[in-house]
Amino acid sequence: MTLSGPRPEWLTFDCYGTLIQWDEGLLAAMDRILAGKKQSIDRDAFISVYDRHEHRLEAERPHRSFKNVSATALALAMEEFSLEASPGDADILTSSISGMPPFPEVVATLAGLKVAGFKLAIISNTDDAIIAGNVAQLGGSIDRVITAEQAGAYKPTKQIFQHAWTELGIEKEQLVHICASPHLDLAAARELGFRTIWVDRGTGRKPLADYVPNATVARLDGVPGLFSAAGWVE
Known part of the structure; x- marks a missing residue:
């Protein structure tokens, strides 16, 4: 073409x-977050659920900051997988995004x-x-x-x-x-x-x-x- x-x-x-x-960095961030949980889960399945929540939240009004979107999507994904969220999980995700090469x-x-x-x-x-x-x-x-x-x-x-x-x-x-x-x-x-x-x-x-x-x-x-x-x- x-x-x-x-x-x-x-x-x-x-x-x-x-x-x-992005894909490589997101997988690495999720590995860091999920490593601290007691359950062993499929990270690809987890990311798919996270993505679903992220895109839905981005479409909602009023507008949410991406920091809020990513933290909320992460918490909702953890809830679906019956994982206990930690206070620093969202910070791991946003700091990992900022550092992706x-x-x-x-x-x-x-x-x-x-x-x-x-x-x-x-x-x-x-x-x-x-x-x-x-x-x-x-x-x-x-x-x-x-x-x-x-x-x-x-x-x-x-x-x-x-x-x-x-x-x-x-x-x-x-x-x-x-x-x-x-x-x-x-x-x-x-x-x-x-x-x-x-x-x-x-x-x-x-x-x-x-x-x-x-x-x-x-x-x-x-x-x-x-x-x-x-x-x-x-």
């Missing part, structure tokens, strides 16, 4: 799973895109304080960070994207959004009509049945080749 249309002024990125090693190719790729003249922004379902630790690991290439806390809404709702575009002072035709999450970012693109590159990292997340991204890469370092083919970089 190739990209077409005008060269974007901004590249916007999902953070967790796209730039930052980037994928190996990310920092160099972002630096190259910056040198090529693109402005770079993150649009993420999180709080400012949580994502700060992740952004600090990205080599200083990110120009703006737009969070659910700032927008008062989570993906896949259109509010967070429209808030981001207003903050960046651009129309949707002036950007390409790069993401790994079909059910959040690509679902929003299906509704709002902005261009996307899907980073399919082989996690098993399935593309939407009724939406095809403009391009797909296996890792972030596949993006510059797409841009070269589109005539956007030399």
Whole structure:
């Protein structure tokens, strides 16, 4: 697949799973939390239940902070598995998220895109304080960070994207959004009509049945080749 249309002024990125090693970091955090419990449970099953509660809470109004969402989802998951929650469990989770590192190719790729003249922004379902630790690991290439806390809404709702575009002072035709999450970012693109590159990292997340991204890469370092083919970089 190739990209077409005008060269974007901004590249916007999902953070967790796209730039930052979310799945690996979440498993490690859950291992730390569950290690202190008496029962032995399937961590993948536990994470699936946690995810279900997290996405439901993010959709509720009024808006909750991600710190509140993650703590509440964790407590509800523990309740379902008949686990006794400890006061520090939620802090383990949020501190682990903030410390999750980037994928190996990310920092160099972002630096190259910056040198090529693109402005770079993150649009993420999180709080400012949580994502700060992740952004600090990205080599200083990110120009703006737009969070659910700032927008008062989570993906896949259109509010967070429209808030981001207003903050960046651009129309949707002036950007390409790069993401790994079909059910959040690509679902929003299906509704709002902005261009996307899907980073399919082989996690098993399935593309939407009724939406095809403009391009797909296996890792972030596949993006510059797409841009070269589109005539956007030399």
